[in-house]
Amino acid sequence: MRTVRMLATALLAGAALLGQAAPAALADTPSASASPSEQAGPTEAGTTFRTAARFLPGQQATAQAATGDYLYWVFPADTGERPTVRATVTLPDTALRHGAATWRVDVYDGLRRRQPCTYGMQSRAAAKDAATVELACALRPVRASADAWSQDPLPGSYYVRLTVTNGPDEDLGQPFSARIGVDVADEGGAYATDGALAAPLVPGATTADQAEADTEAGRTPAVEAGAPEDGWSSGWWSDRWIWTLVGGILAALAGIGGYVLTRGAGRPSRVPPAV
Structure with a gap:
């Protein structure tokens, strides 16, 4: 006995x-993720993937543009993170608009593959008298590695594209403003894998020799310029x-x-x- x-x-x-x-692995749910803080972010957006304005999770990126423009931002996402992109569009004055319009936000990874949203209103129609429209796109958790044929999100840069997809032609060119933020929930070992990428998917990051040459020339390598504040994770440790x-x-x-x-x-x- x-x-x-x-x-x-x-x-x-x-x-x-x-x-x-257990709580450490289960607490990081979408409801537990903090809203983006009011930290200063870029006040302009790019018009192509190459000119996308970079911001970090927790920052608020803003821009002013004309209806019909394509706006691009880019942010880093690391292994085990699940980003949720949130966009607020302040529409032109009601007296200037001629009808309803549909706005859409899309997210692409470092290979420019469009990533599906697991939940959130990715596309929404704004009535003629609406003042703002709210959009959201929650991605799948970022994995350390994946099969070549897979579309799973991988560590690296993620592009956000915002534009109007449907509306009266008379409204094109009217000014609007946009605010973009990203919430990041840490999924921990629930989605961990045994492998890891040789390098994160950051456009402009080619080989180690090129990165060394950039460093010697006084240029910041693209993989470092596009990294999170605390750097890229090694990919081997998780609470699993x-x-x-x-x-x-x-x-x-x-x-x-x-x-x-x-x-x-x-x-x-x-x-x-x-x-």
């Missing part, structure tokens, strides 16, 4: 450790290691407990000697 009590205590301790690890370790300990304790119980059940009872 003493052995069983010790085993139960060990199992409870392991379960408590697992319970402490904690789950694996705790699971191994619990399995070992369960095996010992089963052996002890089985041995106790199979042992013959002692008969007191006859007097």
Whole structure:
């Protein structure tokens, strides 16, 4: 019985450790992600992929343009992160508009592959009397690596494109303003993989020799210029290691407990000697 009590205590301790690890892996849900702060971001947007204005998650990027223009921004996303792009478009004055218009936000990865939105209003029609329109696009979690044929999001640069897709031709050219922000939820080891890219998908980042040449010439390599504030992750560590370790300990304790119980059940009872 003493052995069983010790085993139960060990199992409870392991379960408590697992319970402490669980919130870290499950707490980073979309509702737990913080809204973008009011940190200063770029006040202009690019008009092509090559001229996209760079901003970081937590910053607010703004721009003023004419209806019908294509606006481009770019931000970094690393392994285990799940970005959610949010856009607010302040429409032209109601008296100047001739009808409803549909606005759309799209997100592309470093290979310029359009990434699907898992949820959020990616495209929305604004009535003629609407003052603003809100758009959102939540991407899938970024993976450390993926098969060549896969469309899974990978670490690197992500482009945001905002434009009007349908509306009266008379409204083209009218001024509007836009605000872009990105929420990032850390998914941890839930979507971790065993591999890692040799380099993040950052346009302009070619080879290590080119990066070294840029450094020697005093130019910031593209892979560094497009990196998050704390740099790119190595891709090998995730909280999945904690789950694996705790699971191994619990399995070992369960095996010992089963052996002890089985041995106790199979042992013959002692008969007191006859007097």
